[in-house]
Amino acid sequence: SPCGPIIHGLEDVLIKVTSISDIDGRKGILWYRGYRIDDLAKYSNFEETAYLVLYGKLPTRSELSEFSEKLASNRDLPEEIYSIIRVLAENKVHPMLVLESAVSALAGFDPKAGDLSKEALYDQAIRLTAVLPTIIAAHYRFSRGLGVIKPKKDLSHAANFLYMMFGSTPDEVSTRAIDLYLVLHIDHEVPASTFATHVAISTWTDLYSAIVAGIAALKGPLHGGANEAAMKQYLEIGSPSNARPYVEKLLAEGKRLMGVGHRVYKTYDPRARIYKDLVRELSEKKGNMTYYQIAEEVEKVVLEKLAPKNLYPNIDFWSGIAMYLLGIPYEYYTPIFAMSRVVGWSAHAIEYLNEHRLFRPRACYIGPHDVQYVPIDQRK
Ligand code: CMC
Numbered sequence: 001s002p003c004g005p006i007i008h009g010l011e012d013v014l015i016k017v018t019s020i021s022d023i024d025g026r027k028g029i030l031w032y033r034g035y036r037i038d039d040l041a042k043y044s045n046f047e048e049t050a051y052l053v054l055y056g057k058l059p060t061r062s063e064l065s066e067f068s069e070k071l072a073s074n075r076d077l078p079e080e081i082y083s084i085i086r087v088l089a090e091n092k093v094h095p096m097l098v099l100e101s102a103v104s105a106l107a108g109f110d111p112k113a114g115d116l117s118k119e120a121l122y123d124q125a126i127r128l129t130a131v132l133p134t135i136i137a138a139h140y141r142f143s144r145g146l147g148v149i150k151p152k153k154d155l156s157h158a159a160n161f162l163y164m165m166f167g168s169t170p171d172e173v174s175t176r177a178i179d180l181y182l183v184l185h186i187d188h189e190v191p192a193s194t195f196a197t198h199v200a201i202s203t204w205t206d207l208y209s210a211i212v213a214g215i216a217a218l219k220g221p222l223h224g225g226a227n228e229a230a231m232k233q234y235l236e237i238g239s240p241s242n243a244r245p246y247v248e249k250l251l252a253e254g255k256r257l258m259g260v261g262h263r264v265y266k267t268y269d270p271r272a273r274i275y276k277d278l279v280r281e282l283s284e285k286k287g288n289m290t291y292y293q294i295a296e297e298v299e300k301v302v303l304e305k306l307a308p309k310n311l312y313p314n315i316d317f318w319s320g321i322a323m324y325l326l327g328i329p330y331e332y333y334t335p336i337f338a339m340s341r342v343v344g345w346s347a348h349a350i351e352y353l354n355e356h357r358l359f360r361p362r363a364c365y366i367g368p369h370d371v372q373y374v375p376i377d378q379r380k
Pocket of ligand 1: 223224226259260262263264306309314
């Protein structure tokens with residue numbers, strides 16, 4: 001360009017220092033606050049990992065119970081917000097758009113919405129984390145003409161979400177499927193949505209608006225939507241024996257296999273490795289191994305044909321199957337991603353405010369200058 005190099009998509013540009021999460025894309029390692037995702041997946045749960053990501057340390061027993069209690073007691077929404085969700089859901093507005101609208105509207109019910117003190121920001125981060133499942137479940141119920149189910153305080157974050165969706169206390173493996181999905185998605189350094197949150201908070205806007213920016217960017221199919229696409233692929237394949245010919249044909253036509261490849265991971269996505277085991281267990285418990293077996297066959301072809309090009313299964317390769325087996329409709333897959341990532345967005349917004357440098361890049365103008373203004377009647 002006439003103005004010097006342009007870094008398209010800001011690829012590999014460092015925007016800040018962080019101590020929230022780190023990725024080793026070559027070795028396939030993800031850390032939150034220095035802890036390996038493998039350990040957190042094995043020993044922790046959503047509430048504890050959310051605390052870790054927000055506050056930078058694992059909680060003591062009393063800190064964790066206080067934090068969990070605060071989350072649980074913030075789950076309900078003002079009646080006006082339920083009304084907004086109902087009107088939009090009944091008019092078939094997509095749940096990601098409704099999430100944006102409901103979070104925006106909630107700011108109006110918080111007298112401290114624009115307060116950027118640490119204390120107010122942490123309160124808001126907890127409130128937002130607490131209500132996202134309620135908004136999503138309310139959308140699900142209203143859009144199907146079902147009565148809304150109010151949150152239950154004595155259930156975990158994951159169990160309460162499934163309870164508000166389907167009306168009964170979920171079994172252990174279903175709860176674990178949601179809980180582990182949430183743990184694995186809490187943060188991932190600076191993808192587009194987290195960057196959008198940074199841009200918004202750098203103007204000293206309120207945290208609600210910064211989270212809306214994150215949700216808006218996550219909504220796009222290049223970011224949040226691949227697990228749905230992967231699941232649709234397995235449904236199309238239909239049976240394990242059809243997997244190899246399907247994938248070989250698709251690759252021969254130069255098409256992309258959904259749930260495969262990653263901008264940062266050039267090996268097996270550690271989240272995918274962990275979630276695969278859960279999907280196997282969930283499939284066994286639900287008595288439906290078909291999609292797990294199809295995915296395993298697809299994986300064999302991927303490891304044979306695409307791994308040499310550093311293309312491996314990513315988390316979306318497996319997670320859509322779990323959502324499907326839980327009976328969750330496609331349009332809620334990305335909202336559930338947001339339900340988890342709201343923690344990372346909030347942690348990054350709070351961290352970034354310590355630097356508070358306004359994001360204001362430049363663009364290289366290549367149009368004309370000093371063009372003569374022509375009155376409207378003389379224009380051709
Ligand atoms: N299937 C087949 N070939 C692929 C795939 C795929 N899924 N992904 C990349 N390639 C090929 C691509 O055609 C190109 O080949 P060539 O060099 O011969 O032209 C090469 O690999 C490099 O591709 P790229 O588009 O330059 O790589 P990227 O880093 O921009 O793409 C990606 C990353 C995730 C957008 C891409 O791998 C993709 O489209 N995957 C499918 C969608 C998907 O699963 N997305 C979920 C990402 S993980 C969720 C998250 O962390 O938020």
